[in-house]
Amino acid sequence: MADESRRRISVEQNGEVTVVRFADKRILDEQNIQVIGDQLFELVDIEGKQKILLDFESVEYLSSAALGKLITLNKKVKGIGGALKLSNIRPEIYEVFEITKLNKVFQIYDGFGDAMAAFAKA
């Protein structure tokens, strides 16, 4: 129970943008992914955050279950008129997005600064 409640994400407010970073290098474990998903969804469902940036700098592995959570999060954010952006994705993980064609679904930026600039332009 203690593990389940441990924060898997760090959240920082940068102006209107909610910046999320991941505590785990490997977002593979199904149980972990469920908790991460819940913590991400709270940002929208409970806190009403409309501009969310997921920074993947520390993430080394990502499974398909994690992609599913990102898809759901993207729908939720868009559902309240907001935008979700992703940044700092390693080449191997970006390949996962390319193979699944999710690079066409998500707004993905090379660096944190690029993503923040994109929020500012919108």
Place this chain on the structure above:
Amino acid sequence: MERTDQAERTERFDGEFRFPSLLAEGQRAQRRLLDLLVPLEYDDRVLFGIKLAIEEALVNAIKHGNGLDASRFVHIRYRADRSQFWIEIEDEGEGFAPETVPDPTIPENIERPSGRGILLMRSFMTECTFVPPGNICRLFRVCD
């Protein structure tokens, strides 16, 4: 030097084991397998693909094959050396027809939350096959 000596001593290994269909047990199995690969010094990209494929195959076996039933087991058989990696992951379920799994990349499926595991296994491994009736997943990767 020590690591190279160890790798040379551990040029090839094979084995089998089983575990009950619990996700935590799947994680332990995955760590056990990946620890075995360390002395083989695979390229980072190869290792990334193997890790991802093993994760997808194990979760499929636990969740879809065995229905998260802890009384059912997932059976693992593996062989590895410096040039290739082979693993069989068998569940105790009824199997399935992989050709019936919808293409997750077409527009009507692209935003489904699941259904990408097989695509990723096929993309990151040299071969990914399902032995009829579909409850045995074979993964093979050329590693050199």
